[in-house]
Amino acid sequence: MKPGSLRLRLIAGGIVAILIALSIAGLGLTVLFQRHVTRTLTDDLDVHLRQLIAGIDVGPQGELVVTRPPADPRFADPLSGLYWQVEGASGQLLRSRSLWDMTLKLPPDALSPGDTHIHELWGPAHTRLLVAERSIVLSGGGRNPSARIAVAVDLGRVAAATVAFGKDLAIALGLLALVLAIATSIQVGLGLRPLDSLRRGIADIRAGRRSDLPAAVPAEVQPLVEEVNALLEAQAGEIERSRGRAADLAHGLKTPLAALASDVARLRESGQDAVASDIEAVGEAMSRHVDRELALARVRGRVRLRPDxxxxxxxxxxxxxxxxxxxxxxxxxxxxxxxxxxxxxxxxxxxxxxxxxxxxxxxxxxxxxxxxxxxxxxxxxxxxxxxxxxxxxxxxxxxxxxxxxxxxxxxxxxxxxxxxxxxxxxxxxxxxxxxxxxxxxxxxxxxxxxx
CATH class of the missing domain: 3.30.565.10 (Histidine kinase-like ATPase, C-terminal domain)
Structure with missing residues (x-):
C-alpha cells in the first residue's frame, strides 16, 4: 500500500480506533475488577467481624474478653496482613497476634451501635489496609460496656490481584486487537473492492477492451459509475465530431493542393523553376501535414472500437x-x-x-x-x-x-x-x-x- 492511499488510511484509522477502544475497555475492566475484589474483601471482613463479635464476652470485673477468636489462622501469624482489634470504652485494648505490638489507628468516627463503617488507613509495615469497624454494647456482670471492634486486611492482595489480572487482560486484549485489525483489513478490502473493480474497468476502457463501466455496482458507487459513463459517452461523441472535422478539413485541402501542383508544373514549363521549386516545397509540406491529420483522424478512437x-x-x-x-x-x-x-x-x-x-x-x-x-x-x-x-x-x-x-x-x-x-x-x-x-x-x- 502506498503512503496516503485510501486503504491505508482506513486500516490505520480502524486500528487506532480499535486500540483506543480496547485501551478504554482494559482500563474500565481493571477498575471493575479492583472494585469487585475490594467488595469481596469487604464481605470477608464482615464475616470475620461477625465471628469476632460472637466471641467477645464480659469478664467478672466487667472487662472485655475474647473467648472465641475468628477461625482464620492468619490472625495468629504476625504481620500476616489480616488483623483484628477490640477497643473498650474504658481504654482496654485487645488485638490479634498478627498485629504483634502494633495498634490500628482508627480515625475519629461517631458509630451508632450495629453500624459498620469501612475505612482505608495505613497499617503495620507501611501497608495500606481496608478496615471494617462496628460499635457494640455488651451485657454481663451487671454492667453494659461498649466496644469498638475492627477487622483489617492488607490491600496489597488487591493490588497484586489487579496487576495479575491486568497482565492477563493485556494479553487477551492484544490478541483481540490483532484479530480485530485483521478483520478490519479484510473489511476494508471488501469495502474497497468495488473501487478496485472500477479501476480495472477504467484500465480496460483505456486499453480498448470495453467502452463503458459495468452498471452492476453497489448503490454507493452507482452515481460515480453513471457520471463516468456519461463522461465517456460525451467524450466519444466529441472525438467522433473532431475526427469528422479533421477529415473534412484535410479532404478540403487535398483539392487546392492538387491545383497547386498543377500550377507548379505550368511554372516549370514557363521556365520559372526557382518559383516552382519554392511552391512545390511548400505544397509538399502542406501535403504531409494533411496526410498526418488524415492518419490521426482515422486512428483516433479506432483502437477502442476494435481492440481485437x-x-x-x-x-x-x-x-x-x-x-x-x-x-x-x-x-x-x-x-x-x-x-x-x-x-x-x-x-x-x-x-x-x-x-x-x-x-x-x-x-x-x-x-x-x-x-x-x-x-x-x-x-x-x-x-x-x-x-x-x-x-x-x-x-x-x-x-x-x-x-x-x-x-x-x-x-x-x-x-x-x-x-x-x-x-x-x-x-x-x-x-x-x-x-x-x-x-x-x-x-x-x-x-x-x-x-
Missing part, C-alpha cells in the same frame, strides 16, 4: 515493397523481407501500412544498396533497416522530434511524427538505433517489451 484487430504482417510488407520498388529512388535497391508468413501484428491494416510505409520510405531515401524488414516474432517487434550512412548516436533523439530533419532531401520532417502518433494509439513505441547493415535500424514494439 490483427493484420498479417508478411503480405503487407510484400505489398509495400512492391509499390516502393517501382519508384525512381528504389530502383537500384534490393529489399529483404525476413518475416514469417504466420506473423500477425495487432494493428488495423491501414494504420500498419501508414507506419511501415513511412519507415520504408525513410530507409529507401537513405539506403545505398539494401533495405531489410524483419521481425514479427515472439516479442512482436518489427525492424526496418538500411545500409546508408546512418545517424550519429547523439542525433538519434532529434530525429524523433516533430518537424526535425537532418538532411535536405525533401519532406517536412513529419513522417516519423505520424508513425509515433499512430503507434501511441496502439500503446506501441518507435526506437532508432544503429543497424548491422551500417545505417539506421527503426524498431517498433509494444510498450514495456525489452528489445
Amino acid at each position: 484487430v490483427f493484420t498479417a504482417l508478411a503480405p503487407l510488407a510484400r505489398a509495400l515493397v512492391a509499390t516502393l520498388s517501382r519508384t525512381p529512388a528504389a530502383q537500384h535497391l534490393s529489399f529483404e523481407i525476413d518475416i514469417a508468413d504466420t506473423a500477425m501484428a495487432p494493428f488495423d491494416r491501414t494504420d500498419l501500412a501508414e507506419v511501415l510505409g513511412n519507415l520504408l520510405e525513410n530507409a529507401v531515401r537513405h539506403a545505398r544498396t539494401r533495405v531489410r524488414i524483419s521481425g514479427g516474432g515472439d516479442n512482436a517487434a518489427i525492424h526496418v533497416e538500411d545500409d546508408g550512412a546512418g545517424i550519429a548516436e547523439s542525433e538519434l533523439p532529434l530525429v524523433l522530434e516533430r518537424g526535425v530533419r537532418l538532411d535536405e532531401r525533401g519532406g517536412a520532417g513529419l513522417g516519423l511524427s505520424i508513425v509515433q502518433d499512430v503507434l501511441a494509439a496502439y500503446n506501441w513505441r518507435l526506437t532508432l538505433t544503429r543497424s548491422a547493415l551500417g545505417g539506421v535500424k527503426a524498431t517498433i514494439a509494444p510498450e514495456g517489451v525489452k528489445l
Whole structure:
C-alpha cells in the first residue's frame, strides 16, 4: 500500500480506533475488577467481624474478653496482613497476634451501635489496609460496656490481584486487537473492492477492451459509475465530431493542393523553376501535414472500437515493397523481407501500412544498396533497416522530434511524427538505433517489451 492511499488510511484509522477502544475497555475492566475484589474483601471482613463479635464476652470485673477468636489462622501469624482489634470504652485494648505490638489507628468516627463503617488507613509495615469497624454494647456482670471492634486486611492482595489480572487482560486484549485489525483489513478490502473493480474497468476502457463501466455496482458507487459513463459517452461523441472535422478539413485541402501542383508544373514549363521549386516545397509540406491529420483522424478512437484487430504482417510488407520498388529512388535497391508468413501484428491494416510505409520510405531515401524488414516474432517487434550512412548516436533523439530533419532531401520532417502518433494509439513505441547493415535500424514494439 502506498503512503496516503485510501486503504491505508482506513486500516490505520480502524486500528487506532480499535486500540483506543480496547485501551478504554482494559482500563474500565481493571477498575471493575479492583472494585469487585475490594467488595469481596469487604464481605470477608464482615464475616470475620461477625465471628469476632460472637466471641467477645464480659469478664467478672466487667472487662472485655475474647473467648472465641475468628477461625482464620492468619490472625495468629504476625504481620500476616489480616488483623483484628477490640477497643473498650474504658481504654482496654485487645488485638490479634498478627498485629504483634502494633495498634490500628482508627480515625475519629461517631458509630451508632450495629453500624459498620469501612475505612482505608495505613497499617503495620507501611501497608495500606481496608478496615471494617462496628460499635457494640455488651451485657454481663451487671454492667453494659461498649466496644469498638475492627477487622483489617492488607490491600496489597488487591493490588497484586489487579496487576495479575491486568497482565492477563493485556494479553487477551492484544490478541483481540490483532484479530480485530485483521478483520478490519479484510473489511476494508471488501469495502474497497468495488473501487478496485472500477479501476480495472477504467484500465480496460483505456486499453480498448470495453467502452463503458459495468452498471452492476453497489448503490454507493452507482452515481460515480453513471457520471463516468456519461463522461465517456460525451467524450466519444466529441472525438467522433473532431475526427469528422479533421477529415473534412484535410479532404478540403487535398483539392487546392492538387491545383497547386498543377500550377507548379505550368511554372516549370514557363521556365520559372526557382518559383516552382519554392511552391512545390511548400505544397509538399502542406501535403504531409494533411496526410498526418488524415492518419490521426482515422486512428483516433479506432483502437477502442476494435481492440481485437490483427493484420498479417508478411503480405503487407510484400505489398509495400512492391509499390516502393517501382519508384525512381528504389530502383537500384534490393529489399529483404525476413518475416514469417504466420506473423500477425495487432494493428488495423491501414494504420500498419501508414507506419511501415513511412519507415520504408525513410530507409529507401537513405539506403545505398539494401533495405531489410524483419521481425514479427515472439516479442512482436518489427525492424526496418538500411545500409546508408546512418545517424550519429547523439542525433538519434532529434530525429524523433516533430518537424526535425537532418538532411535536405525533401519532406517536412513529419513522417516519423505520424508513425509515433499512430503507434501511441496502439500503446506501441518507435526506437532508432544503429543497424548491422551500417545505417539506421527503426524498431517498433509494444510498450514495456525489452528489445
